[in-house]
Amino acid sequence: MWNDTTITREDLREGARRIQWWELALGILPVVAIRFSQHQLLLAGHSDAIRVALFVLPLPAIAAGIWGMLRRHRSNNEFEREVVRAGAVKGLVLTAVCLLVLAQIQLAFGPGPFSIAYTDLWMLPILAAVIGGATEMRRYTRR
Amino acid sequence: MTNRLAELREAKGWSQGELASQLSVSRQTVNAIEMGRYNPSLPLAFAIAKLFRKSIESIFDPD
Numbered sequence: 001m002w003n004d005t006t007i008t009r010e011d012l013r014e015g016a017r018r019i020q021w022w023e024l025a026l027g028i029l030p031v032v033a034i035r036f037s038q039h040q041l042l043l044a045g046h047s048d049a050i051r052v053a054l055f056v057l058p059l060p061a062i063a064a065g066i067w068g069m070l071r072r073h074r075s076n077n078e079f080e081r082e083v084v085r086a087g088a089v090k091g092l093v094l095t096a097v098c099l100l101v102l103a104q105i106q107l108a109f110g111p112g113p114f115s116i117a118y119t120d121l122w123m124l125p126i127l128a129a130v131i132g133g134a135t136e137m138r139r140y141t142r143r
Numbered sequence: 144m145t146n147r148l149a150e151l152r153e154a155k156g157w158s159q160g161e162l163a164s165q166l167s168v169s170r171q172t173v174n175a176i177e178m179g180r181y182n183p184s185l186p187l188a189f190a191i192a193k194l195f196r197k198s199i200e201s202i203f204d205p206d
Contacts, residue, residue, distance in 0.1 A: 010160070011170055078184050079172035140175045 007141055026068035033058035038119050083140060087133030094128040146203045149177040151195050166190055 037058045041051060073084060099121075105114045116124070152162050152173075159177070163170045166187065175181035182203075183191065192199045 007171065014169070077168045077172060078187060079168060079175060079181055082181065137171070140180045141171050141178075 007137070023068055023072065026065050030058060030061040030065040033061035034122070079140075083136045084133055086136040088129050090132030090136060091125060091129030094132060095125045098124060098128065144182050144203055144205050145179060146176065148173070148191065148202060151197070151202065152177075155195075162194075165194060 037054050040046065040054045046054065073081065076084065102114055102116055105112070152159070155162075157165075159173045160170045163173045166173070168187065172181070172183075176183055188199050188203060192202055195202065
């Protein structure tokens with residue numbers, strides 16, 4: 001029987017049961033497509049037509065990923081939507097702060113271990129939204 | 144906002160999970176409402192009131 005503690009193993013099992021295999025695929029596919037496209041575009045030797053094709057390649061995967069995220073969001077109950085919304089707001093602020101700090105470090109000390117490539121910046125808001133969502137869920141459900 | 148959800152649920156002998164499945168929400172939703180960290184929407188408040196056969200204001204108190 002579920003008890004009154006914060007997030008139980010049963011909650012996590014229930015959450016995992018709700019995730020379909022194709023939803024995982026829709027999450028992974030855009031990342032693979034973007035990384036492959038970026039890797040190929042960094043290489044010299046491709047013709048302009050191939051470069052355009054490589055540029056367009058991740059777009060269907062990104063569209064499918066966004067569709068999957070929206071579908072999941074619509075199937076969430078009102079509390080889960082509230083947590084996602086609050087997490088996204090927190091993630092937005094976190095992204096801005098991270099970018100500011102990284103830029104300041106780079107300006108102060110030049111390119112170093114904290115430098116982040118322009119091509120990797122898209123990961124930052126996604127990571128920040130995940131962290132924001134997790135901390136919001138913790139805030140709402142802790143004892 | 145305070146509420147008597149935990150008290151009413153325990154009087155029925157239900158776990159948070161059992162109440163959650165009757166309301167078609169997650170257990171965390173029930174937990175967050177009971178802890179006073181989340182205020183339910185009007186439809187959910189009506190569903191809770193209907194389930195316990197009470198008025199909304201007898202369950203939720205705006206303080």
